[in-house]
Amino acid sequence: MEISEIRRTVYVGTFIYSTSLTKLEVLENAAVIVGVDKGTILAIEKTVTEETVGLWEGEVGTKIVRAGEGQFFFPGFIDTHIHAPQYPNSGIFGSSTLLDWLDRYTFPLEASLSNPSKAHRVYARCVSRTLSHGTTTAAYYATRDVTSTNILASVCFAAGQRAFVGRCCMDCLSPDYYRDESPAQAIADTKACANYIDKLDPTHALVTPIITPRFAPSCSRELLAGLGAYMAESGLPCQTHISENKAEVAFVAELFPEYDSYASVYDAYGLLQPKTVLAHAIYLSDAEIALVKRRGAKVSHCPVSNTALTSGAAKVRRLLDEGIVVGLGTDVSGGYSPSILEAARQATMTSRFVALTDGEAAKLGVEEALYLATRGGAEVLGLEKKVGAFELGMEWDAILVGLTDVPEELGEVVGGGMGPVDVFGWESWLEKVAKWVYCGDDRNVLKVWVSGKIVHNKPEQ
Numbered sequence: 001m002e003i004s005e006i007r008r009t010v011y012v013g014t015f016i017y018s019t020s021l022t023k024l025e026v027l028e029n030a031a032v033i034v035g036v037d038k039g040t041i042l043a044i045e046k047t048v049t050e051e052t053v054g055l056w057e058g059e060v061g062t063k064i065v066r067a068g069e070g071q072f073f074f075p076g077f078i079d080t081h082i083h084a085p086q087y088p089n090s091g092i093f094g095s096s097t098l099l100d101w102l103d104r105y106t107f108p109l110e111a112s113l114s115n116p117s118k119a120h121r122v123y124a125r126c127v128s129r130t131l132s133h134g135t136t137t138a139a140y141y142a143t144r145d146v147t148s149t150n151i152l153a154s155v156c157f158a159a160g161q162r163a164f165v166g167r168c169c170m171d172c173l174s175p176d177y178y179r180d181e182s183p184a185q186a187i188a189d190t191k192a193c194a195n196y197i198d199k200l201d202p203t204h205a206l207v208t209p210i211i212t213p214r215f216a217p218s219c220s221r222e223l224l225a226g227l228g229a230y231m232a233e234s235g236l237p238c239q240t241h242i243s244e245n246k247a248e249v250a251f252v253a254e255l256f257p258e259y260d261s262y263a264s265v266y267d268a269y270g271l272l273q274p275k276t277v278l279a280h281a282i283y284l285s286d287a288e289i290a291l292v293k294r295r296g297a298k299v300s301h302c303p304v305s306n307t308a309l310t311s312g313a314a315k316v317r318r319l320l321d322e323g324i325v326v327g328l329g330t331d332v333s334g335g336y337s338p339s340i341l342e343a344a345r346q347a348t349m350t351s352r353f354v355a356l357t358d359g360e361a362a363k364l365g366v367e368e369a370l371y372l373a374t375r376g377g378a379e380v381l382g383l384e385k386k387v388g389a390f391e392l393g394m395e396w397d398a399i400l401v402g403l404t405d406v407p408e409e410l411g412e413v414v415g416g417g418m419g420p421v422d423v424f425g426w427e428s429w430l431e432k433v434a435k436w437v438y439c440g441d442d443r444n445v446l447k448v449w450v451s452g453k454i455v456h457n458k459p460e461q
């Protein structure tokens with residue numbers, strides 16, 4: 001059958017997804033029917049027989065995709081905070097902390113990406129790498145360079161990754177070689193990137209511009225005000241960093257003495273909104289938590305980066321208990337890993353350190369970490385009706401996960417090399433999922449789809 005004749009794809013097998021913060025739904029012998037034109041879920045059959053699948057197989061215009069033994073479909077991961085231009089520095093951070101890390105490692109690399117061919121090379125690799133780990137949606141910071149930012153948007157669009165792409169605004173306290181010329185120029189350049197994305201993807205079906213003040217210390221009051229006004233006028237989302245490191249928090253207090261907190265600085269300029277993504281949020285005071293909640297701003301929790309840069313451990317349970325929406329971010333390259341599975345794992349691990357001081361309730365479970373990695377991230381980015389789970393009308397943004405079945409007889413694993421997670425056959429599905437979270441990696445990601453289109457296909461082994 002010609003590809004163009006296919007009107008719907010029927011995915012058959014086991015489907016696992018979050019139905020709440022603490023519950024994973026497991027549908028075995030189920031089917032999800034996806035329309036090819038819009039990539040949306042048309043029907044979910046909770047139990048299907050081989051006979052029914054056989055009938056579908058015989059239908060013109062229908063393609064069947066099966067999850068094999070030990071495999072399951074899972075919603076695509078959502079990375080709510082990642083710096084694409086920092087990707088080559090993944091793993092390179094030594095024992096630096098935020099402010100010296102920026103000067104030593106980050107600004108020189110980001111500045112060098114004003115070279116378009118270097119930018120293209122780095123972005124193409126970053127996007128294919130994150131896709132291979134199952135990231136179907138990413139909120140990217142680019143650099144302050146317009147051409148390079150536009151290259152990132154084009155690379156995401158061509159690769160089929162759902163993305164938010166922001167030109168990084170920074171007109172203060174950054175090195176001379178890497179600083180916006182003026183607030184007016186920073187705003188004009190931000191608009192130029194948004195216009196480019198509007199032409200690339202007019203309905204923002206896949207790629208959306210995002211207003212990106214780097215963080216308060218690198219933005220003048222005039223720039224923050226201009227970006228706040230642009231947010232109000234355009235309706236675009238916004239992403240920034242907040243309260244990541246104690247020295248940074250003290251620095252903001254010194255730079256903006258007229259405001260009583262870091263969060264109040266963003267609020268004063270109209271940047272604390274329901275469409276705002278705040279990365280880190282480790283040292284928010286009670287008053288700041290209340291303000292973030294009142295404004296409906298969202299939080300990107302970046303546990304790998306928080307540990308790597310010795311920033312601290314965010315109190316995620318507290319944020320969740322307050323009703324603040326939280327997703328996960330890799331924060332490459334403050335975080336060394338492009339994998340949201342790694343971020344989910346480290347979210348549970350750092351929560352155990354928080355539990356040592358705040359009590360058992362602070363611990364995050366596997367179900368909760370996977371919720372943050374999917375539905376939580378979707379809500380952070382305003383995509384909760386579109387992606388993050390398998391529900392009618394949602395888009396098919398999904399991954400096929402494969403674990404290794406260890407045979408009952410001693411000997412080689414047939415078709416082995418499927419990855420680092422060994423399954424012996426007596427585990428429940430939830431135990432298999434826990435093994436995947438703690439022991440798995442990209443070798444377990446066999447296929448990835450965005451809006452029903454295949455965007456990563458692991459070669460057969």
Ligand SMILES: O=c1[nH]c(=O)c2nc[nH]c2[nH]1
Nearest residue numbers: 083214215241305331334
């Ligand atoms: O983790 C971080 N990565 C960055 O690039 C950055 N810039 C400001 N603050 C930051 N934090």
Ligand SMILES: [Zn+2]
Nearest residue numbers: 083241279331
């Ligand atoms: Zn960051």
